[in-house]
Amino acid sequence: MAVPLVDYLxxxxxxxxxxxxxxxxxxxxxxxxxxxxxxxxxxxxxVQIASTGTVRTFTVVAFAAPGVPVLFVAAVVDCxxxxxxxNIVNCPPDPEHVHTGMKVRLTTxxxxxxxEGTDAMSFGYEPIDGPSxxxxxxxxxxx
Amino acid sequence: MTNDDIWIxxxxxxxxxxxxxxxxxxIAAEATTAALNDGGVTMAQVGVIAAGNLMNANAGIxxxxxxxxxxxxxPVYNVANACATGATALRTVIMAVKAGEADYGLAVGVExxxxxxxxxxxxxxxxxxxxxxxGRFGAVAPVDGRIGTDIMPGVFAQIGMExxxxxxxxxxxxxxxxxxxxxxxxxxxxxxxxxxxxxxEQIMGDLMIAYPNTRPMCSANCDGAAAAVVVSGSTLxxxxxxxxxxxVKVSASILTTDPWEEACQVLPDINTLTRNAAQQAYExxxxxxxxxxxxxxxxxxxxxxxxxxxNLMLCETGGAVDFFESGAPFRDxxxxxxxxxxxxxxxxxxxxxxxxxxxxxxxxxxxxAGPRQIEGAKVGLAHVIGLGxxxxxxxxxxxxx
Numbered sequence: 092m093a094v095p096l097v098d099y100l101x102x103x104x105x106x107x108x109x110x111x112x113x114x115x116x117x118x119x120x121x122x123x124x125x126x127x128x129x130x131x132x133x134x135x136x137x138v139q140i141a142s143t144g145t146v147r148t149f150t151v152v153a154f155a156a157p158g159v160p161v162l163f164v165a166a167v168v169d170c171x172x173x174x175x176x177x178n179i180v181n182c183p184p185d186p187e188h189v190h191t192g193m194k195v196r197l198t199t200x201x202x203x204x205x206x207e208g209t210d211a212m213s214f215g216y217e218p219i220d221g222p223s224x225x226x227x228x229x230x231x232x233x234x
Numbered sequence: 235m236t237n238d239d240i241w242i243x244x245x246x247x248x249x250x251x252x253x254x255x256x257x258x259x260x261i262a263a264e265a266t267t268a269a270l271n272d273g274g275v276t277m278a279q280v281g282v283i284a285a286g287n288l289m290n291a292n293a294g295i296x297x298x299x300x301x302x303x304x305x306x307x308x309p310v311y312n313v314a315n316a317c318a319t320g321a322t323a324l325r326t327v328i329m330a331v332k333a334g335e336a337d338y339g340l341a342v343g344v345e346x347x348x349x350x351x352x353x354x355x356x357x358x359x360x361x362x363x364x365x366x367x368x369g370r371f372g373a374v375a376p377v378d379g380r381i382g383t384d385i386m387p388g389v390f391a392q393i394g395m396e397x398x399x400x401x402x403x404x405x406x407x408x409x410x411x412x413x414x415x416x417x418x419x420x421x422x423x424x425x426x427x428x429x430x431x432x433x434x435e436q437i438m439g440d441l442m443i444a445y446p447n448t449r450p451m452c453s454a455n456c457d458g459a460a461a462a463v464v465v466s467g468s469t470l471x472x473x474x475x476x477x478x479x480x481x482v483k484v485s486a487s488i489l490t491t492d493p494w495e496e497a498c499q500v501l502p503d504i505n506t507l508t509r510n511a512a513q514q515a516y517e518x519x520x521x522x523x524x525x526x527x528x529x530x531x532x533x534x535x536x537x538x539x540x541x542x543x544x545n546l547m548l549c550e551t552g553g554a555v556d557f558f559e560s561g562a563p564f565r566d567x568x569x570x571x572x573x574x575x576x577x578x579x580x581x582x583x584x585x586x587x588x589x590x591x592x593x594x595x596x597x598x599x600x601x602x603a604g605p606r607q608i609e610g611a612k613v614g615l616a617h618v619i620g621l622g623x624x625x626x627x628x629x630x631x632x633x634x635x
Contacts, residue, residue: 094365096380098372120499122370129494148399148501150391151445152383158358159379165388165444167396167501176382176500186406186445191399202375206363211374213381 096202096213097121106199107142108175108214111135119173142197143219144170149191151184164189168216180215194219235635239467240328240484242630243338243477244273247590250427250458250581252348258287258459262295262344263302265459265586269340273463274477277304280463281336284311284326286319286343286585295344308336316620317534319343320460320588321489325626327464328487337469343590344459345583352385353455382500387452387535388444389621392501394537395446397544403555404540406446410437412558413451413536413578419565420575422606427456427581451536453577460589478635482596485519485613486629491622502621504538508545511627515615516547519629523547526569527611528598530591532618533576543571546617546627570608573598588626591616599632 095102099121101109110119115132119140126133149166152159164179166189180198182188195216202213235241246268253261262285270276277300285296296310315322320343327339347353358376365374378384398404414434420426432450440448465473470481492498492507516522523546531546533539540554548569549557557563563571574580574594577587595614597603612632619625 094367094374095372096374097377098367118494118496147497148392148396150383150388150395150447151442152379152385152388153442153444154352154387155379155383155385156352156357158360158376161379163379163383165383165392167382167392167497172496174497174500178380178382191395202380203361205361205365209365211361211365 092209093201093212094209096211100199100212100214102199102212106197106214108140108197109137110140110173112138140173140175141171144168144175144195144216146179146189146191146193146195147174149179149189151186151189166216168195178215179217181217235467235470235483237466237468238332240332240487241465241467241470241481242462242484242592242596243465243470243481244269244271244275244463245461245589245593245596246272247425247460247586247593248458249425250456250583250590253346253457254348258290258295258344258346259298259302261346261457261459262299262342262461265344265461266299266340266342267303269461269463274474275338275463277306280306280308280338280340282309282327282330283340283342284313284323286313286323287345288314288316288319288584289345289347299342315624316622317532317584318489318588318618318620318624318626319585320590321618321626321628322588322624324462324464324589324592324628325487325489328484331464331466337465339464340461341464341589342459342461343585343588345585346457347455347583348457350455354384354386383444385444387447389502390535390538391444391447393504394535394540397541397554401552401555406438407434408555408558409446409451409536409540410434410448412539413437415564416533416572416576416578417450419573419606420579423575423580426575426579427454428579429575447535447537451578453534453582454579456581456583458581458583458586458590460586460593462589462592475635479633480600481633481635482599483631483633484628485521485631486515486627488515488518488627490514490625502623504619504623505541505545507623507625508542508617508619509547511625512546515627515629521613521629525613526615528570528573528595528608528614530572530574530594530614530616533572533578534582536578539572539576542617546615565606565608573606573608588618591618592628592630595630599630
């Protein structure tokens with residue numbers, strides 16, 4: 092048994108993120124809205140978010156709230172025009188290995204089991220080409 | 235002056251720092267009394283108060299202040315607008331005076347933050363015994379640190395890194411040099427919480443909070459208050475020549491929120507609403523950024539200062555790195571930015587900040603800034619932003635009297 096960490100993570104054979112897309116203007120939201128913040132229309136449909144993307148920005152968090160393990164890489168990933176907030180995983184958490192413009196793909200993993208043996212599955216993005224030392228400036232104009 | 239103009243008649247800030255023996259009412263009263271004295275007025279004349287204290291936003295700081303220095307039964311608006319709370323208080327009394335509902339408006343902001351740590355992303359609760367979806371995202375466990383970060387140094391780090399991704403030219407060292415500038419500026423400001431110059435090596439070698447922001451590149455938590463008395467031109471005309479000479483004209487007072495942007499759903503967009511506020515402010519004041527003599531902008535983190543050079547149109551779009559490299563924002567440069575030391579060294583007692591930066595500009599326009607005076611300053615801009623978001627921009631001009 093497994094449950095997603097958040098309801099916009101869809102598990103199964105093809106794990107992906109899903110968003111509520113405004114039928115009027117195409118704006119996407121990961122949480123519920125009564126009306127579209129962009130155009131005011133009030134109907135939405137569920138859409139699948141692309142599972143690969145480009146790191147648009149990131150930070151390496153070294154000092155976090157109590158109980159939050161560090162270091163970790165927090166980022167915004169541009170998935171075919173939809174911005175996704177996520178961690179970069181399966182990669183050393185430093186600016187030598189993570190850079191803007193880096194191509195990444197969605198991956199899921201268990202954060203643990205509850206008392207009934209159910210896994211909670213989280214998601215992150217991992218480098219498509221594997222972690223490799225950055226050969227460009229760490230935060231230059233990217234690709 | 236015309237009857238409809240808005241003027242700051244009196245303005246004051248406490249030294250920012252640590253006041254372990256004073257409470258927020260004491261600190262607010264100190265700034266308010268000084269602002270009233272500065273303007274030559276008393277509580278009996280004040281017709282409206284707007285007061286901000288973000289960390290105790292439901293405590294009615296305005297009424298507590300009245301009990302401390304004068305209860306006259308006038309309306310109080312307690313305001314809260316994140317880090318733009320002080321600017322919101324100022325804007326509130328400006329609207330009241332402009333509407334003709336009061337002759338004298340008093341705005342005050344106060345905060346006690348000395349010793350506070352991270353102001354967001356509270357301690358993570360332990361995962362429950364059974365995964366149960368909760369909240370807006372149906373989360374079965376806390377997400378801070380698992381899906382991105384909630385801490386402000388991390389949020390603003392990403393904002394600066396995104397600018398570097400779009401336009402190039404940024405580096406850890408560049409952001410650290412912005413911080414080096416502000417710490418150097420602070421050595422001339424006796425009101426700053428920290429008045430120590432720091433070398434680039436010290437800044438880059440200090441405790442890393444969220445790359446590329448180290449501890450001295452983050453705004454300093456401290457205690458402090460600032461207050462201002464606002465009047466219309468028609469009121470100012472009835473006052474003494476000395477009051478008219480020291481009054482500072484509010485050429486623009488603007489508050490904006492962020493319009494919808496695709497990415498602002500997952501990372502706050504501090505750019506669009508700041509640019510909108512700046513555009514509206516320049517239009518209202520009838521001036522352009524080339525007319526400014528100094529700017530106090532919201533450098534809550536070194537990474538934020540860079541993007542606001544661009545957002546406030548102090549440079550061409552995409553030209554913030556070149557603007558900094560040209561030396562323009564240094565106190566001996568073409569357009570000095572944060573000569574007070576900025577939030578990184580002057581400090582950031584949240585609700586006080588949006589009035590304290592107006593005080594800094596006013597101090598220079600009056601020619602009263604002492605050793606850190608920007609000579610001949612006639613026009614200045616003060617900017618704050620609070621996440622959520624709210625952005626306040628005020629453009630101020632020296633009196634011609």
